[in-house]
Amino acid sequence: MNTPWVGDAAGLVDEFQTGKRSPVDEVNAVFDAIDKSDLNAFSYLDKEGALTRAKQADVSLPLGGVPIAVKELHNVKGWPDTSASLVFADRVSQFDGTMIQRLKAAGANLIGLTTASEFGGLNCSTTKLNGITHNPWNKDLTPGGSSGGSAAAVAGGIVTLGTGGDGGGSIRIPAGFCGLVGMKGTAGRIPRGPRTGIGPLTVVSGCLSRSVRDTARWYDVCAGFDPRDPYSLPKEVGWEAQLGSTDFSGSRVIVSPDLGSAIISDAVRKVVEEVAAEIIAIAGLRQVDVPVSLPPIDWEWAIANQVGLYKELGERWPACEEDMTKSMAFGVRMGIERYNLDIAARVEEGRTAANERMAAVFDQTDFIIC
Numbered sequence: 001m002n003t004p005w006v007g008d009a010a011g012l013v014d015e016f017q018t019g020k021r022s023p024v025d026e027v028n029a030v031f032d033a034i035d036k037s038d039l040n041a042f043s044y045l046d047k048e049g050a051l052t053r054a055k056q057a058d059v060s061l062p063l064g065g066v067p068i069a070v071k072e073l074h075n076v077k078g079w080p081d082t083s084a085s086l087v088f089a090d091r092v093s094q095f096d097g098t099m100i101q102r103l104k105a106a107g108a109n110l111i112g113l114t115t116a117s118e119f120g121g122l123n124c125s126t127t128k129l130n131g132i133t134h135n136p137w138n139k140d141l142t143p144g145g146s147s148g149g150s151a152a153a154v155a156g157g158i159v160t161l162g163t164g165g166d167g168g169g170s171i172r173i174p175a176g177f178c179g180l181v182g183m184k185g186t187a188g189r190i191p192r193g194p195r196t197g198i199g200p201l202t203v204v205s206g207c208l209s210r211s212v213r214d215t216a217r218w219y220d221v222c223a224g225f226d227p228r229d230p231y232s233l234p235k236e237v238g239w240e241a242q243l244g245s246t247d248f249s250g251s252r253v254i255v256s257p258d259l260g261s262a263i264i265s266d267a268v269r270k271v272v273e274e275v276a277a278e279i280i281a282i283a284g285l286r287q288v289d290v291p292v293s294l295p296p297i298d299w300e301w302a303i304a305n306q307v308g309l310y311k312e313l314g315e316r317w318p319a320c321e322e323d324m325t326k327s328m329a330f331g332v333r334m335g336i337e338r339y340n341l342d343i344a345a346r347v348e349e350g351r352t353a354a355n356e357r358m359a360a361v362f363d364q365t366d367f368i369i370c
Contacts (some may be wrong), residue, residue: 004029008211009066009160010240016059016066023057023065027109030067033158034112039143040133041152043072044080045112053109061107062221068103069153069162072113073120073146074205076100084116084146086129086323087316098191098226099163099205106221114149114162118325119309123173125149128325135177144174150208151178160210161218167203167305174208181209185219186233193228197308200301200347201231216240249284251366259370260293276369290364294357297350304347306335 005012005026015021027050034042050067057065070076072084074097081093096104103110115125115133125133125148133148135141136156143152150162151174164171166184175182183206190205197203207218216239224235257272258264280287310332313320321329361368 002029002032004033004067004158005160006157007160008209008214009063009068010211010213010217012066012160013059013062013064016057016064023054023059023109024051026065027051027054027067027111030111030159037156037158038134038139039136039152039156039158040131041114041143041149041156041158042069043082043084043113043115043130043149046079046110050109050111057109058107062217063103063161064107066108066161067111067159068108069112069114069150069159070100070110071147071150071163071165072116073165074100074163076110076113079113082129083119083312084127084129085118085328086127087313087320089129095194097205098193098228099222102222103163108161111159114147114153116147116149117145117170118328119312120146120165120167120170121305121309121328121331122146122325123169125152125174126325128323137178142177144177146170147174147208151175151180151182154178154208154210155180161214162208163205164208165203165205167200168301171204171206171208178208181212181215182206183215185223188229188231188233189219189236190222191224191226191229191232193226193232196229196231198231199308200304201351202301213240213243216243251283251285252288252364253280253285253367253369254288254290254292254361254365255280255369256292257370259368260291261296272370279369285367288365290361292361292368292370295350295353297347297354300343300347300350302331303335303339303343306331306339310335 059065075093077093077096079093081091082088115130117125118127123145124142125145133152135143136152147164147170150164153159154162155178171182171184185204185206187204192205209215219239226232255276257269
């Protein structure tokens with residue numbers, strides 16, 4: 001065997017358990033594929049550690065022996081903690097994030113860090129620290145961001161799973177660009193501790209995967225309350241076991257390709273409408289005509305996010321500005337110059353309005369396909 005597994009992680013675990021493949025051979029194939037790849041999907045590799053873990057893998061566990069890539073914005077103790085920025089090029093993580101702890105406990109073999117956009121702030125994975133990450137379907141295009149390296153590695157046939165995070169599309173955009181499953185779960189479903197940053201309450205952790213069952217297994221492993229994240233939610237069991245068991249017939253659905261305000265191409269609108277029609281027919285859904293629109297709070301939301309970044313930069317700002325991508329440095333400057341109590345009030349007003357607007361929509365539907 002000299003190529004990585006091309007199926008999903010659940011299937012790979014089955015192969016390990018039947019002895020058809022071995023964790024050691026698999027991790028060696030993964031590193032061979034990375035060495036040959038021109039996707040620039042990885043920023044750090046733990047080859048020695050991964051091989052040791054492969055030799056000791058307990059394949060009876062949910063992710064036993066499965067090589068998994070970690071987005072470089074997630075903390076793994078002893079690994080680089082760069083936030084994809086030159087500013088923190090030499091920083092090393094002092095702890096494992098809660099999700100990482102749970103992946104390890106489930107037998108996952110974490111092999112290295114994947115590239116991301118700087119501080120997770122952009123929807124393409126191009127940085128001064130790591131250069132350009134390429135889309136495996138067309139290397140002239142971006143895999144998206146901020147979880148672009150994980151998406152490229154999974155779609156590019158290197159690993160079956162990669163960690164991701166999503167505040168404004170950072171799982172969903174790369175999944176869409178690379179043809180993967182990318183779910184932004186409910187905020188708090190997977191804890192973001194320890195040392196949880198509270199604001200702006202839109203950031204979640206999750207994965208990029210090749211199958212719905214892999215994402216379900218991920219939530220079985222990683223979801224559940226953690227006292228170090230005060231907004232984390234109680235554990236829900238049976239994500240994978242309950243797949244395919246729910247009868248959705250008769251449920252109401254809205255089809256809104258642009259959610260009332262997004263700018264999309266005619267080609268994208270056509271695809272959404274065609275796929276929606278197929279889903280409605282298969283699941284027996286009942287389409288309802290309910291207008292969807294959200295209050296325009298994009299700018300307020302974006303500038304409010306600079307608070308956490310400004311705190312992280314600390315005394316390094318403004319001397320570090322030249323080490324940052326122009327977009328991120330511009331955002332920090334705008335935050336310093338423009339963020340005030342008036343903006344903070346508008347953010348909270350917009351958050352409340354958006355919640356009320358969506359609640360009113362879901363009084364009239366069960367699902368939105370967009």
